[in-house]
Amino acid sequence: LAMSSDILIGYTGMVSFGHSAFFGLGMYGAAAALLLFAPPNLWLAILFGLVGAAGVALFVAYFSTRLRDIYFAITTLIFSQIFYVIIFTWTDVTGGENGLYFTQPPFTIPGIFSARFSTVSLHWFVLAVVALSYLALRRITQSPFGMVLQSIRENEPRTRAIGYHVERYKIVAVLLSGVFAGLSGTLYAVQHRFAAPDF
Secondary structure, three states: OHHHHHHHHHHHOOOOOOHHHHHHHHHHHHHHHHHHOOOOOHHHHHHHHHHHHHHHHHHHHHHHOOOOHHHHHHHHHHHHHHHHHHHHHOHHHHOHHHOEEOOOOEEEEOOOEEEEOOHHHHHHHHHHHHHHHHHHHHHHHOOHHHHHHHHHHHOHHHHHHOOOOHHHHHHHHHHHHHHHHHHHHHHHHHHHOEEOOOO
């Protein structure tokens, strides 16, 4: 979650007050998949969490990246509060303030392997995901794309003047940030077997 936030704040210079929405959507996406499908499948839960977070991140990015500085931050906060109210009040789907409880999903590779996570195996799985996320984000931020993000942070008008479509880069930055925040939300849901608005 911290690394995903660093894409926006550290590399692009866009302060987001609504980053928790992507985390929560990943968490609720994973919870929904684990409750809807039998037998519960970890990979499906992660996929649902990522798709939910990515879809909302793209929607938020489309509207908020047209704004700069404090206006961008306030817009992300507004979207975050809208999603919080929806999750809190749509009790038939989200469980409202009681949240959603589910059993711990099996770690499956269809047709090859199926076993339930122990505390130790879950730890190693999450550690592997964090390590792979770090390597992916490091690669992204050190690529030419990452250099453009840093250029936007340092001097957005000059970046636009030399020919870069700044809004597109900002949208992709918000999308990437939302996806990795959603991934952290799915892992949190799997670990705690619980999703609630307070998270």
